[in-house]
Amino acid sequence: MNVVIFGPPGAGKGTQAQNIVNKFNLHQISTGDLLRNEIKNKSEIGKEIEEIISKGDFATDEIVNKLIKNIIHDPQKKNKLIFDGYPRSISQAKNLDLLLDNSNQKIDFIFFLNVNKDTIVKRIEKRKILEKRTDDDLKTILKRYDTYMETTMPVLDFYSSRTYFYEIDGSEKIEVISSKIEQIITV
Numbered sequence: 001m002n003v004v005i006f007g008p009p010g011a012g013k014g015t016q017a018q019n020i021v022n023k024f025n026l027h028q029i030s031t032g033d034l035l036r037n038e039i040k041n042k043s044e045i046g047k048e049i050e051e052i053i054s055k056g057d058f059a060t061d062e063i064v065n066k067l068i069k070n071i072i073h074d075p076q077k078k079n080k081l082i083f084d085g086y087p088r089s090i091s092q093a094k095n096l097d098l099l100l101d102n103s104n105q106k107i108d109f110i111f112f113l114n115v116n117k118d119t120i121v122k123r124i125e126k127r128k129i130l131e132k133r134t135d136d137d138l139k140t141i142l143k144r145y146d147t148y149m150e151t152t153m154p155v156l157d158f159y160s161s162r163t164y165f166y167e168i169d170g171s172e173k174i175e176v177i178s179s180k181i182e183q184i185i186t187v
Contacts, residue, residue, distance in 0.1 A: 007113030113170030
């Protein structure tokens with residue numbers, strides 16, 4: 001089973017993805033973690049990513065698609081993936097469909113955690129303290145939220161008519177969201 005989970009920064013994608021990983025034995029693919037890892041390793045692509053995200057922008061589709069491709073073609077992860085924060089654009093959504101199709105895989109579930117801006121701000125401020133995330137500057141987060149909503153609306157439209165697309169109120173408690181997702185997957 002392959003799952004896509006998306007929502008704005010601070011929506012709880014990582015938390016819900018981890019719950020799904022633990023419950024259904026999947027491999028979590030977090031574009032945020034992939035990008036932060038490249039920055040941490042001070043790779044050439046990491047330096048480019050750091051410059052882009054420090055301005056509150058998202059890494060380019062080209063960068064993200066390159067990082068995702070290797071993971072999809074890993075035979076040990078075939079049909080056991082959960083994409084956390086990917087795709088974020090129509091280009092990435094089409095690329096994901098193509099990569100999965102080329103490796104005889106498909107998306108089984110898409111979950112959109114819908115959360116308003118006020119809730120996001122509260123969560124990010126808490127996360128910044130608890131996780132000491134350097135990318136959780138409030139001004140940067142607000143720009144990332146606006147950019148996310150602008151670029152993701154077409155992705156929502158792209159996926160929303162599919163029978164395996166589910167919109168979930170991401171402002172509910174973690175356990176409630178987890179329960180809803182598990183019920184959908186196990187039906």
